[in-house]
Amino acid sequence: MKKKIITLLLIIFTYNFLNAQNEINSSTNFNYLNNYERNELFKLPRFDSRRITGLAYSSLIPGSGQIYLGHTTKGAAIAVGFFTGLVGAMVSQNNFIGNRERIQTLQYEYLNSDRFTLAEYYWKQMVSVHNEQKTHEKSRNLFALATAIIWSVNIIDYLFFTTDKGPIEFSLNPNTLNDSFIYFTVTVPLNK
Secondary structure, three states: OHHHHHHHHHHHHHHHHHHHHHHHHHOOOOOOOOHHHHHHHOOOOOOOHHHHHHHHHHHHOOOHHHHHOOOHHHHHHHHHHHHHHHHHHHHHHHHHHHHHHHHHHHHHHHHOOOOHHHHHHHHHHHHHHHHHHHHHHHHHHHHHHHHHHHHHHHHHHHHHOOOOOOOOOOOOOOOOOOOOOOOOOOOOOOOO
16 A cells, blocks of 8 residues: 555656656746746756766765765765664664564474463564564665665765766875985785
8 A cells, every 4th residue: 555655646746747858848937037048957967987987986885976076074974874774784683583583493393392481482573573573674665765765865965966076196295295205115925
């Protein structure tokens, strides 16, 4: 039922969005804008080799495309959020599987118990572990959904809101450094 409601809301949202776009394009409300401002308002970013490379990075590891284009804080926040959700989903899945195995063990002990009090003890343990398993299943689904949403927001942000700040110089060129840098080397023996 929830999926049907969410799907219906997405269809209504998409229809209203497309309808609004058509009204904007057909109306004369933007006549006061000159051609330059109108083009700037609806301009999509240009895709050169750096943007395509960044899109590939951002598709594989969310946030890395933003970092590649020079938006380090935004990229790091997206990456931390994505990997936090991913690790949360993995831990919850691991706990879910552990609880399932524990229930199987308790079920075996319950079926082979010879006293009523012992069987009742195993039954209470099974109910407790089953409730715990439901909690882990819900948290796994929540973390997986959050991870998918963060990945989607990452791609949307990269495509529409991230501009290229130019390549970053990673080398230490002595001509561009000021006197505050001190050069030193560290030698690490690799063999004994």
